[in-house]
Amino acid sequence: xxxxxxxxxxxxxxxxxxxxxxxxxxxxxxxxxxxxxPHDSSWFSGYNERYFFKRGKISRYNLGFIFGFLYSIYFxxxxxxxxxxxxxxxxxxxxxxxxxxxxxxxxxx
Numbered sequence: 001x002x003x004x005x006x007x008x009x010x011x012x013x014x015x016x017x018x019x020x021x022x023x024x025x026x027x028x029x030x031x032x033x034x035x036x037x038p039h040d041s042s043w044f045s046g047y048n049e050r051y052f053f054k055r056g057k058i059s060r061y062n063l064g065f066i067f068g069f070l071y072s073i074y075f076x077x078x079x080x081x082x083x084x085x086x087x088x089x090x091x092x093x094x095x096x097x098x099x100x101x102x103x104x105x106x107x108x109x
Contacts, residue, residue, distance in 0.1 A: 010058035017062055047083035049095045056099020065100070072096045 019026055044051065055075070060068035076093055083092060 010062060013058070014062050047086040047092070049087070049091070052087070052092045052095035053099040053102075056096040057102050058099075059096075060100045060102075069100055072100060 016026060056068070056072055059072050059075075062068065063071055076089060076096060080089060
């Protein structure tokens with residue numbers, strides 16, 4: 001998972017979910033420990049079909065089918081302002097579902 005892989009994203013959520021499942025304590029501390037140099041993303045090229053396909057795959061991988069599906073629906077509804085200029089809700093839904101139903105996390109779009 002993560003930038004530089006075929007799957008593109010999700011490593012932070014995966015790490016936090018694994019820590020939470022092991023009952024580790026997770027704290028938020030609002031202190032910057034680093035910064036990114038501005039450059040093109042290795043995986044994000046806009047809210048397009050590929051983005052939503054990968055988002056569906058990662059959601060299922062991290063949360064399982066049912067919770068991944070529910071979280072994806074939540075995201076599609078409540079984050080419309082982020083993507084509505086680039087892709088329709090129905091097209092985003094279609095590609096998210098294709099990602100959720102992908103059999104393998106390494107399946108390429």
